[in-house]
Amino acid sequence: MSTVTDPGITRDEAMNLLKTHLKNEKLISHCVASEAIMRALAVRFGEDPEMWGLAGLLHDLDYEMVNEDPARHGEEGARILEEKGVSPLIADVIRKHNAEGLGLERSTVFEHALTCAETITGMIVAVTLVYPDKKIASVKPKSVTKRMKTPHFARAVSRERIMECEKTGIPLNEFVALSLEAMSGIAKELGL
Numbered sequence: 001m002s003t004v005t006d007p008g009i010t011r012d013e014a015m016n017l018l019k020t021h022l023k024n025e026k027l028i029s030h031c032v033a034s035e036a037i038m039r040a041l042a043v044r045f046g047e048d049p050e051m052w053g054l055a056g057l058l059h060d061l062d063y064e065m066v067n068e069d070p071a072r073h074g075e076e077g078a079r080i081l082e083e084k085g086v087s088p089l090i091a092d093v094i095r096k097h098n099a100e101g102l103g104l105e106r107s108t109v110f111e112h113a114l115t116c117a118e119t120i121t122g123m124i125v126a127v128t129l130v131y132p133d134k135k136i137a138s139v140k141p142k143s144v145t146k147r148m149k150t151p152h153f154a155r156a157v158s159r160e161r162i163m164e165c166e167k168t169g170i171p172l173n174e175f176v177a178l179s180l181e182a183m184s185g186i187a188k189e190l191g192l
């Protein structure tokens with residue numbers, strides 16, 4: 001059942017905040033793509049698309065600020081959001097997307113969802129760029145799962161994190177199809 005919680009920030013405010021902290025356009029696109037997948041996952045689970053979408057949009061808020069320091073990533077972003085009165089549920093799930101670096105553990109569906117969602121964006125972009133037309137609409141779910149099995153392809157993208165979709169109860173094939181569809185819906189915005 002869906003529980004409506006006040007996120008404590010609007011989508012417009014979140015986007016403005018993101019743009020004051022991130023200058024890299026590719027990183028902003030990555031955040032927008034993560035948002036789209038999180039919204040689709042929330043619908044799939046009967047959860048709150050606004051809460052889940054905002055967690056996706058804001059998860060890398062501190063990325064440039066912490067200069068990729070794994071011991072601070074997620075923590076700084078969560079702190080900024082908490083100070084702004086954003087829902088602690090969003091702040092906490094953002095911390096947990098870097099549970100590895102912060103010495104935490106993921107346990108909820110929301111936490112596993114953000115981790116697999118934000119990670120698969122990298123795989124989908126990499127596969128899209130292999131296609132001659134570089135259009136996300138040309139990508140089939142099977143091409144993504146196939147490339148995932150090739151270790152040297154987009155090697156920086158953690159397969160283990162993508163596979164956390166199974167901890168949310170969604171099999172990989174379905175998760176890939178859902179993610180592709182979600183990103184296709186904002187393809188223009190992503191420039192893909």
Ligand SMILES: [Fe+2]
Nearest residue numbers: 030059060118
């Ligand atoms: Fe990310």
